[in-house]
Amino acid sequence: MAIKVPPGQSPPFETVDGDHHAGIIIIVSAICLVLSLVCLLIRLYVRFLLSPPFGIDDVILLGATVSAVVESIIVFHAASIGFGTAIHLLDDHVVRSIQNSVVASDVFYLITLYLSRCCVVAIYSRLTPRRRHKNTLWGILAFTTAGIVISVLVITVDCSLNKPWVTPREHCTSLFARWQFITAIDISTEIALFIFSVVLIYGLQMAIKPKLVIMVAFASRIPLVAFEAVRLSEFQSFTSSRNPTFDAISHYTWTQIALNYSLIACTAFCLRPFMNAVTTSYGTAGESNLSTSYPYASDRGRSNQGSYALQSLQNRSVAAPEPDLFRPKVGAGETTVTSAQPGSSTGAHSDRDERNSIGSEGSTKMIIKKDVEYTVHHSPNPDH
Known part of the structure; x- marks a missing residue:
């Protein structure tokens, strides 16, 4: 049965009834x-x-x-x-x-x-x-x-x-x-x-x-x-x-x-x-690269297409500890090393270390990265 269309209106594009789906x-x-x-x-x-x-x-x-x-x-x-x-x-x-x-x-x-x-x-x-x-x-x-x-x-x-x-x-x-x-x-x-x-x-x-x-x-x-x-x-x-x-x-x-x-x-x-x-970032990439924000990304497995490869972290023998970088020489004076969190004010010249963690190797590189500011004060030893 045909649908009665009210005056001034167009018929529907498709009819759904017992014979039309x-x-x-x-x-x-x-x-x-x-x-x-x-x-x-x-x-x-x-x-x-x-x-x-x-x-x-x-x-x-x-x-x-x-x-x-x-x-x-x-x-x-x-x-x-x-x-x-x-x-x-x-x-x-x-x-x-x-x-x-x-x-x-x-x-x-x-x-x-x-x-x-x-x-x-x-x-x-x-x-x-x-x-x-x-x-x-x-x-x-x-x-x-x-x-x-x-x-x-x-x-x-x-x-x-x-x-x-x-x-x-x-x-x-x-x-x-x-x-x-x-x-x-x-x-x-x-x-x-x-x-x-x-x-x-x-x-x-x-x-x-x-x-x-x-x-x-x-x-x-x-x-x-x-x-x-x-x-x-x-x-x-x-x-x-x-x-x-x-x-x-x-x-x-x-x-x-x-x-x-x-x-x-x-x-x-x-x-x-x-x-x-x-x-x-309101639809923009912002200052950081969002494609590298995944916690399971590894720098070593990065391909030329901007993606990261999943790699299992294997237990390895702990590498030999590195020598102390700021150990003072005997009799040379007194050295004080203080660390501050990024963004804190120390009043002295700071140098941010952007290198990988010392002693890290394999697929653990670039997964954990810590920024630390070091301030070194050197004063002569009063005993000499």
């Missing part, structure tokens, strides 16, 4: 896409102003965002021609067009998830200098690369896209089993990445609280596992539907949520310098 997928896709683009702008802001230059993970995330935009455009196009409308209201050639658009959006959905995982692998690779860790990351990357190739073939090969849907499982045999296999690969990869992050953080000698803060950022992709599981559950009811153009909206809503959340989670690693700049 296209408005739902349009709204969800638009909101999710805007959030992904905002997160991309945050990452660009951090890389341009706070922590340049660009790394390979930033380039990969940019490619993943482009893929997500293309996927959203395909969904918008499908909704404009009838996706979300009851199938009995559509012609066969329209159903075929929707069918092709849905398959294309599925392909870009898988590509976007794959690129987001590649972005996480690139981030982890920048954080660790250990060859064993890098080999593990290469193994995860090879597994997810093989998974994306197989997944695309699974959803496109041996499916009758040249005829309209009757029921999805009749048009493509074992359709739900195929997506079960694809989702299992995706979830396995996400769990492997999370386990790797736990191993990466476990070996660091630092307080529990900073470790938990780091783990929250690394665990930001865990909700993606739940989103994909819910999507698969909704997809199961879709495969036996006699009204697929209408009933597909439910699982495609979760598709948009999972796809865009995978991009948003990649920005979690950049939120600390961004929030520091916004809350303390």
Whole structure:
């Protein structure tokens, strides 16, 4: 039944009723896409102003965002021609067009998830200098690369896209089993990445609280596992539907949520310098380099891309103590050494020592740095 529009008002862009749900997928896709683009702008802001230059993970995330935009455009196009409308209201050639658009959006959905995982692998690779860790990351990357190739073939090969849907499982045999296999690969990869992050953080000698803060950022992709599981559950009811153009909206809503959340989670690693700049410097970097403010950074592991490598602190034998630098010679007079905190007034010439701690070595360099001002007064010995 047509909606009666009051005089002077325009009809709604989309109608949501018992036969039309296209408005739902349009709204969800638009909101999710805007959030992904905002997160991309945050990452660009951090890389341009706070922590340049660009790394390979930033380039990969940019490619993943482009893929997500293309996927959203395909969904918008499908909704404009009838996706979300009851199938009995559509012609066969329209159903075929929707069918092709849905398959294309599925392909870009898988590509976007794959690129987001590649972005996480690139981030982890920048954080660790250990060859064993890098080999593990290469193994995860090879597994997810093989998974994306197989997944695309699974959803496109041996499916009758040249005829309209009757029921999805009749048009493509074992359709739900195929997506079960694809989702299992995706979830396995996400769990492997999370386990790797736990191993990466476990070996660091630092307080529990900073470790938990780091783990929250690394665990930001865990909700993606739940989103994909819910999507698969909704997809199961879709495969036996006699009204697929209408009933597909439910699982495609979760598709948009999972796809865009995978991009948003990649920005979690950049939120600390961004929030520091916004809350303390009104959006500017200030006088300090926010990219070097992390407590788990090591100067020795710094790469040419402005990032720091995580390194475990190993117990080492204590180095031989350095000779006293200000020990007076016998009979030469009396020496008084006083130390003052930075910023205190001593009334004498002060020299700030900016060197590393004496006796520090290995991955402990530049982690703990103390500024001390020394004032030395020398007076002749009255006994001589």
